[in-house]
Amino acid sequence: MPSTHAQAPPPRLELPLTRYAWFFDFDGTLAELQARPDRVSLPAARKGLLRRLQAASGGAVAILTGRSLEDLQPLIAPLRLPCAGMHGLQLHIADRTRMAATARLPYTVLARLQDLAECHPGVLLENKGECAAALHYRQAPHHASALEAAMQALLPTCNGYELLHGKCVLELRPASASKGTALRLLMRNTPFKDRIPLCVGDDRTDEDGFAAAQALGGIGIKIGTGATQGQWRLADPSALQHWLHQQLEAATHAAAPVSATAAPPASTI
Ligand SMILES: [Mg+2]
Structure with a gap:
C-alpha cells in the first residue's frame, strides 16, 4: 500500500550512471x-538532458506513459527511446512495438464515453x-463524481477491464497490463538487464x-504530492530536471582527473 513517508529528495547516486536502468513517466514527471x-x-x-542521460547510461533510458505510443513519440522527437504506452499495454523496444493484450472496448462503451x-x-x-x-x-473537475459513477456502470460490459483513477x-484499461509489468519486461532486455531500476x-x-x-x-522517486510507496520525492518536473542535471554533472566530474583538493562526496544512494 502507498505510504506518505517519502518526503526527502533523492541524494546523489552512488554508482556510475551505467549501473542504473532509467524509467520515466511523461505527463507530470518530465513535462x-x-x-x-x-x-x-x-x-x-x-x-537535451534525456539525450545526455541516454548517452551516459549506455542507452538504458525508457518512458513509461499512459499515452499511446503514437501520441508520445512526436512529443519526444527527435529522441528515440524504448517506451511503454497506455500504462504498459504497448511496448516499444529495438524498433518493434508489441501489445500486451488484444482487448477492444465494445463500440457501445466508446459511444457512451463520447456522449459523456x-x-x-x-x-x-x-x-x-x-x-x-x-x-x-x-477543465471541469466538478464533473468528477458523475463521470466516475457513469464509468463504473460501464465496467460490467467491459470484460477484463479496470477503471483507473489518475x-x-x-x-x-485492460487489467492485464501495468507499468510494473512493462518495467519487468524491459528489465529482461539489453541494455536494461542486470542494472538497478530507477x-x-x-x-x-x-x-x-x-x-x-x-x-x-x-529505486522509486515520486514527483509531487500524494501518498506513495516510492522511497524519495521531488516537488515537480523542474526539480527532477535539476536533480538529473546534478547527476550528469557529478558523473562528468567523476570521470575527470581527481583533484587533490576535491571535496568529499555528499550522501549517496
Ligand atoms: Mg504522469
Missing part, C-alpha cells in the same frame, strides 16, 4: 501538466486505438512501476 493533454510539451532543455464527453462541457475523450479510453476533466482523468513518476499508475523497481532492488 508539466496542462489544462488539456494536447497542450503538453517537453522543454528543449529536458530533451459531449454532455459535460470541458470533458475530453481520449480514444487510445479502441483498446483503452480516458475522460479528462481537468490526476483529473478516468480511464478504462523509476520516476507522479501518478497512481506509477506506483506499479515503483513496486516493480523496488522488488528488483531498485
Whole structure:
C-alpha cells in the first residue's frame, strides 16, 4: 500500500550512471501538466538532458506513459527511446512495438464515453486505438463524481477491464497490463538487464512501476504530492530536471582527473 513517508529528495547516486536502468513517466514527471493533454510539451532543455542521460547510461533510458505510443513519440522527437504506452499495454523496444493484450472496448462503451464527453462541457475523450479510453476533466473537475459513477456502470460490459483513477482523468484499461509489468519486461532486455531500476513518476499508475523497481532492488522517486510507496520525492518536473542535471554533472566530474583538493562526496544512494 502507498505510504506518505517519502518526503526527502533523492541524494546523489552512488554508482556510475551505467549501473542504473532509467524509467520515466511523461505527463507530470518530465513535462508539466496542462489544462488539456494536447497542450503538453517537453522543454528543449529536458530533451537535451534525456539525450545526455541516454548517452551516459549506455542507452538504458525508457518512458513509461499512459499515452499511446503514437501520441508520445512526436512529443519526444527527435529522441528515440524504448517506451511503454497506455500504462504498459504497448511496448516499444529495438524498433518493434508489441501489445500486451488484444482487448477492444465494445463500440457501445466508446459511444457512451463520447456522449459523456459531449454532455459535460470541458470533458475530453481520449480514444487510445479502441483498446483503452480516458475522460479528462481537468477543465471541469466538478464533473468528477458523475463521470466516475457513469464509468463504473460501464465496467460490467467491459470484460477484463479496470477503471483507473489518475490526476483529473478516468480511464478504462485492460487489467492485464501495468507499468510494473512493462518495467519487468524491459528489465529482461539489453541494455536494461542486470542494472538497478530507477523509476520516476507522479501518478497512481506509477506506483506499479515503483513496486516493480523496488522488488528488483531498485529505486522509486515520486514527483509531487500524494501518498506513495516510492522511497524519495521531488516537488515537480523542474526539480527532477535539476536533480538529473546534478547527476550528469557529478558523473562528468567523476570521470575527470581527481583533484587533490576535491571535496568529499555528499550522501549517496
Ligand atoms: Mg504522469
